[in-house]
Amino acid sequence: MKTFIIGLLLLSQAAHAQEERPKTGTVGPSYIGGMEYWPFDDSIPGSPYPDRVLWNYEEGSDAAKKCMLEANKKLVGWLKDEEHPVNKALVHYKEIGGTADFFMWTNDYTKAPQQAAHARRNRVWWWSGNGDETSGWLKFESTVLPDGTCKTPEAEQIVSYLENRYSLFAGNDPVEVYGSRRRSIFGRIADFFTGGSSSSESSTR
DSSP states (O other): OHHHHHHHHHHHHHHHHTOOOOOOEEETTEEEEEEEEEEEETTBOSOOTTTTOBOSGGGSOHHHHHHHHHHHHHHHHHHHOTTSHHHHHHHHHHHTTOOOEEEEEEEEEEEOTTGGGGOOOOEEEEEOSSOOTTSSEEEEEEEEOTTOOEEOOOHHHHHHHHHHHGGGGGGGSOGGGGTHHHHHHHHHHHHHHHSSOOHHHHTTO
16 A cells, blocks of 8 residues: 555656656747746635745646646747748847837736736836846736636737837947848738738849
């Protein structure tokens, strides 16, 4: 009996050790620095920030961990694909002075069906503690709803968001960014989402 119990404990430890975890560190043009959960609860009014925010993967609910992992796999896939529009937009954003560093974020509404009616959006946005545009993090914000539905940021939103921020670094931007190279980048991004051939891309070949 003792041997049987020890065997079960060893199997449990091995399964825990092999549990798939979100990837952090350098991936493609970016760095994934860590993760945070915002666990909303209808019995505790208000935002979880700052006292109830969780900073370790293991601390999330099962639904939140599943959503965090799903979001992380999605982002890592884009970062590893040099031809993906998100990857290309990040490379350019980094070249002109922006940060390509990410921090994973999952809002957990599994205990907050009332607050979920006004849930935070799934999106990517920039945050910096000191307001320096060249530092900080791109927050990769996902949301898990009371029924377990996981909503993660979409590629179109990320590319559009980064494009809108390019002008912040105009003073550091090489001349060719506003010429053929820039048109070519956005031509390929448009083609990726529409499945067609953009005139701006063909004009730069």
